Amino acid sequence: MPSQRTILVFGGTGQTGRHLTDLALAAGHHVRVLARTPAKAGPPRAGLDVRRGSVTDDLDLDGLLDGVDSVVSLLGDVQAQRTAMVNTAFVRRLVPAMRRTGVRRFLYQAGALSAPPHGRLTPALWAIRNTVARSYDGQHRDNEAVMRYLADEAMDLQWMVHRAGIGSDGPSKGVLERTEGTPGIGTFRDCADYDLRLLDDPTAVHTTSLSAYRKRAGRTAGRTSAGV
Numbered sequence: 001m002p003s004q005r006t007i008l009v010f011g012g013t014g015q016t017g018r019h020l021t022d023l024a025l026a027a028g029h030h031v032r033v034l035a036r037t038p039a040k041a042g043p044p045r046a047g048l049d050v051r052r053g054s055v056t057d058d059l060d061l062d063g064l065l066d067g068v069d070s071v072v073s074l075l076g077d078v079q080a081q082r083t084a085m086v087n088t089a090f091v092r093r094l095v096p097a098m099r100r101t102g103v104r105r106f107l108y109q110a111g112a113l114s115a116p117p118h119g120r121l122t123p124a125l126w127a128i129r130n131t132v133a134r135s136y137d138g139q140h141r142d143n144e145a146v147m148r149y150l151a152d153e154a155m156d157l158q159w160m161v162h163r164a165g166i167g168s169d170g171p172s173k174g175v176l177e178r179t180e181g182t183p184g185i186g187t188f189r190d191c192a193d194y195d196l197r198l199l200d201d202p203t204a205v206h207t208t209s210l211s212a213y214r215k216r217a218g219r220t221a222g223r224t225s226a227g228v
């Protein structure tokens, strides 16, 4: 991967996406964002290229992917995903376009309460999903279908999934790291920072791991129970 690259971001106007865009621009990358409402991407900035559109449109995906090094999906529409697999339908169109244009790397952010492909959530995470997080069930089912599609039909691409547990839009609480254990409750900013590091991590390819805060001497930053 070149140190300065062009990242195509879907969901760049969202809670994680705004931070990821800011952090990527600050790191010197070019960021191309597809936005339903371009004004939500903030003021024009050097390196930022905002294109209007919805992932449900008949998009010129090859044009969007032109010159791109890697793709990030931070998509979510809780309301729409209650009745339609919006992200799955889109990723099923995106992946062939990535193959056509030779773009190999793809990071998809799902949730800590989205079960890994052909795997299960722990009883504790299922309990949270079926109670306090019940209204997000459609989003998790959509995320799970995306992960199954990637695992079953897109192993030729260098994809990675972050099953994020997010609890607040507050300031940084520390550094998130990959874990197969108990997820941490991250901030949107810390998840965006983690996503950018994951994108460059060759050991993350074909993983669907959770994240948790790196332990400081004698303690763990942030709480370590499950977030949404």
Ligand SMILES: NC(=O)c1ccc[n+]([C@@H]2O[C@H](COP(=O)([O-])OP(=O)(O)OC[C@H]3O[C@@H](n4cnc5c(N)ncnc54)[C@H](OP(=O)(O)O)[C@@H]3O)[C@@H](O)[C@H]2O)c1
Pocket (backbone or CB within 6 Å): 010, 011, 012, 013, 014, 015, 016, 017, 034, 035, 036, 037, 040, 053, 054, 055, 056, 074, 075, 076, 077, 078, 109, 110, 111, 112, 139, 140, 143, 163, 164, 165, 166, 167, 227, 228
């Ligand atoms: N929020 C949480 O607490 C949480 C926790 C854990 C994991 N996650 C996961 O992280 C991912 C992103 O979550 P988030 O909370 O950062 O997202 P979010 O704040 O809900 O933002 C979603 C983004 O997707 C965009 N989007 C939705 N439908 C679109 C469409 N049809 N065309 C183009 N763009 C569209 C939105 O654009 P607009 O600005 O136009 O709406 C927005 O930029 C999701 O997979 C979610 O499951 C979220």
